[in-house]
Amino acid sequence: MIEKKSLADILKGVTYLSDRTPEMAFNGGTDLAFAEVAPYRNGAISVGYYSGDSEWERHPGGDEIVMSLEGSTTVVLLVDGEEHRVSLNSGELVVVPQNCWHRFEGSSHLKLLGVTPEPTDHSLELPGA
Numbered sequence: 001m002i003e004k005k006s007l008a009d010i011l012k013g014v015t016y017l018s019d020r021t022p023e024m025a026f027n028g029g030t031d032l033a034f035a036e037v038a039p040y041r042n043g044a045i046s047v048g049y050y051s052g053d054s055e056w057e058r059h060p061g062g063d064e065i066v067m068s069l070e071g072s073t074t075v076v077l078l079v080d081g082e083e084h085r086v087s088l089n090s091g092e093l094v095v096v097p098q099n100c101w102h103r104f105e106g107s108s109h110l111k112l113l114g115v116t117p118e119p120t121d122h123s124l125e126l127p128g129a
Helices: 007-012
Strands: 017-020 034-040 043-052 056-058 064-079 082-088 093-096 102-117 121-123
Touching: 007 034, 007 043, 082 093
Parallel strands: 017 043
Antiparallel strands: 034 043, 043 102, 056 102, 056 121, 064 082, 064 093, 064 102
16 A cells, blocks of 8 residues: 655654764664654665764665755765765755765754665774774
């Protein structure tokens, strides 16, 4: 069955996380700051609402689409061992290539929409360092 969903309604149920840290991916505790909108292919469409930084992650199953619905962040992509920074503001998106390590830094009141394939690998340390 095809079901219509409202991002505004889903985001109303997501609690703002003011101090996201990379370690939270390993310790839990961010469930209220993120919500699944719908399953999609081998992953999900999801939303999050936070400020702060994230851990490194990558998606071996495919490209990830990341869009800022509101707020700003810097997406750091690790390409051939070098960090490349992409500023992302409200209404902008970036496609993170399959298997590319990336993280978010300096996120400020970021409402984020992600189309994320599974699985997701995580790392607290700079991968390959």
